[in-house]
Amino acid sequence: MGIVIGNAGYESILSIVGLSWIVRLFLVRENPLPILFKHPIVVPWLLMFASILISLAVNGPGSKGAAHDIVFFRHLLFLAAMLDVSRRLPVVRYFLIGMAGGILLAIANILSANAFGWDLMGKPLARYTSKLKEASRIAGLFAYLGPMFIAWAFSLAPVSGKIKCVLLALGVAALVVVVDMRVRTAILATGTGLSFWVIYLLYRRLAVKSLLVIIPIVLLVGGVGTMYVLNQPLDSVYDRFGFYKIAWAVFQENPIFGVGISSFQDATREMAASGKVAPFIAPDGKKWLAAEMMHAHNLPLMVLSCTGIVGLVLFCWLSFRIAKVVYCQSEETFRYGLVLWPPIFLVIGLTGWSIYANWYHALFVYLTVFTGSVRRTVRT
Secondary structure, three states: OHHHHOHHHHHHHHHHHHHHHHHHHHHHOOOOHHHHOOOOOHHHHHHHHHHHHHHHHHHOOOOOOHHHHHOOHHHHHHHHHHHHHOOOOOHHHHHHHHHHHHHHHHHHHHHHHHHHOEOOOOOEOHHHHOOOHHHHHHHHHHHHHHHHHHHHHHHOOOOOHHHHHHHHHHHHHHHHHHHHHOOHHHHHHHHHHHHHHHHHHHHHHHHHHHHHHHHHHHHHHHHHHHHHHHOOOOHHHHHHHHHHHHHHHHHHHOOOOOOOOOOHHHHHHHHHHHOOOOOEEOOOOOEEOOOOOOOOOOHHHHHHHHHHHHHHHHHHHHHHHHHHHHHOOOOOOOHHHHOOHHHHHHHHHHHOOOOOOHHHHHHHHHHHHHHHHHHHHHHO
C-alpha cells in the first residue's frame, strides 16, 4: 500500500519498521545478527550495499548528495528487520494483506481520479494518464501482483474457495489496470509472468513430456510480444539505444566501481555533451542521443555504470541467491506465485525502471523479504 500512496507512504513504512526493530533489540537485549547472517539473502544484500558505498567513496557525491546513496541502508535495515520478525510471527499473511490492500487502494484512486479529476489523496488525473508518476508506479507494481495473485488463486491449497475467488478477482483487476495504463514495459512483463506460470505448471505436472507443449508456448509468446512491440511507436525504443550507448561509455571510463548512483545523471550528462558517443541512427535516418537521462533503462547497464563490475558481480550473486530460495523451497505453499517475480523482474530490467529508483527499489526489497520470509515460515 505504501508504494501506491507514494514517497511518503513507503518511505515512512521503511523507516518505522527499521527504527522499531532497533528499539526492540535494545529493549530485549537480543542480537539476531548471527542468525540473520546465515540467511542466504542477507550477506549478498549487505555486500551489494557496500558496493554502493565504495562507489560513493571513490567518486565522491554527485549533485544529489552523499545522503542519496547512504540512505539505501534503510532497505537493508527493513530486510533484516522483517526476516528477523518472520522467525517469530507469520508475517507472510500480512504481506499478502498489504498486497491486496495496495490493489484495492490503487483501483479506488483510479476510479476517483477518473470520476472527479482527483484521487483520494488529492492528486490530479494527469498523474494517471501520462505513463509517469502514479501510472508508471502502479503499472510496475501490478505487473508483479496481477500474475502472482492469479497463480495463488489456483494453487494456495490451505485457503477456502472464497479466498481463492478474492485472489483471482484482485489478480484480474490488476491485469486490467496494467492494460489500461498502456505502459508497454509493464504489459510485456505481465505477459511474461502469466506465460511463465503456465510453463511452470506444465513442467511440474508433465515433466519432460511438457517440453512438447512448452516450446510452442514460448515461441508463440515471443512472437506475440515481438509483434506487439513492432506495432507500437518505436521512438521510445530508439531513444533507449541512445541511453545504452551513453551508459556503456560511462561504464568504460569507470569499469571497476562505476560513477556512483548520486553521480549517474551528472556523468551521463557530461558524456552526452562531450561528443565521445555517436548517436544511434534509427532505420528512418533519425539520430537519437539524449542530452540528459534519469537512468539507463537497462538493469545490467545501470548497475555497471553506477557501481561497476564489483557491483554487478554482487548483484548477480544476490539475484542467484533469491532465485535459489524461490525455486528450491522445501514446500510449495507459495511457490507457484513466487516463481513468477524473477522472470518479471528480468523483463522489466531489460528496458524498464531503474533498480535504484526509490519506489522500485522499495518494491524489490519487499518481494525479496516476502521470498525470504516464506522460506523461513515454511521451514519452521
